Amino acid sequence: MLKSFTREITLALTxxxxxxxxxxxxxxxxxxDCRIHLLMSSAARVVLKTENNLTIPAGPQAAADFLIxxxxxxxxxIVCYGKDEWFSPVASGSAAPxxxxxxPCSMGTLSAITSGASDNLIERAADVVIKEKGQLILVPREMPLSVIHLENMTRLAKLGVTIMPASPGYYHQPQSIEDLVNFVVARILDHLSIAQDLIEPWGYKHH
Incomplete structure (x- = not known):
């Protein structure tokens, strides 16, 4: 029997x-102490190798073992699923976190979520969270943004989806790339109501 974790969260990498x-x-x-239902697109695996020199093994169980x-x-x-595992918990409103x-959220994935395409498990999982009126956070990393991108984000925002572009601030005087990464992750955690010590809240340095 699996240990009981504090929260269940779906994390998708595109x-x-x-x-x-x-x-x-x-x-x-x-x-x-969250339990993470992890989804990765084929393109995400390529980007992980390119940006982090991290090769994720093929197959959901091998990938999960590696990431654990x-x-x-x-x-x-950490539980990983294949892109066509339609019987996984994240595919159903009765079981999904x-x-x-x-x-990061690619513009292709954002567009598919906006249209309700549900052609793979990432898109379906997002569709489930929207229809069940859960919390969906998208972290796009793109520039410049076309009108198509902006209109898609606006449509999702009107549905209650949180759009959090990967735009780090500089008022905490970052000294490294890690500091910039931590800024964005800290803001995501804030919206998830998960305590974090990556970045001090605004104003605390002056009190």
Whole structure:
């Protein structure tokens, strides 16, 4: 029997640039004792190799075992699914976690979510969270943004989806790329109501 975790969260990785955000978020969710239902597109695997020199094994169980070791997670804390696993919990409103983050979120995935395409498990999982009125956070990393992108984001925002572009701030005087990554991940955690110590809240340095 699996250990009971504090929360169940779906995390999807797609083919946009920004995998350091995804990996830091994954590790902080593990540290926060969340159970993560992890979805990865084929393009996400390519970007992970390109940006982090990380080769994720093929097959959901092999990928989960690798990431559990990589993130020092507990047994069963990270569960991976293939893109066509339609019988997985995230595909059904009766079983899916009510919280999902897509980080990074490609414009292709954002467009598919907007249209309700549900052609793969990532799109279906997002569709489930929207229809069940759960919390869906998308972290796009793209520039410049076309009118198509902006209109898609507006449509989703009107449905209650949180759009959080990977746009780090600088008022905390970052000294490294890690500091910039932590800024974005900290904001995601804030919206998930998960305590974080990556970045001090605004104003605390002056009190």
């Amino acid at each position: 083919g946009a640039s920004g995998m350091p955000y995804a990996l830091t978020l994954l590790k902080t969710l593990v540290s926060a 070791e990589h993130c020092s997670a507990k047994v069963g804390q 009510k919280t999902m983050v897509v980080c």
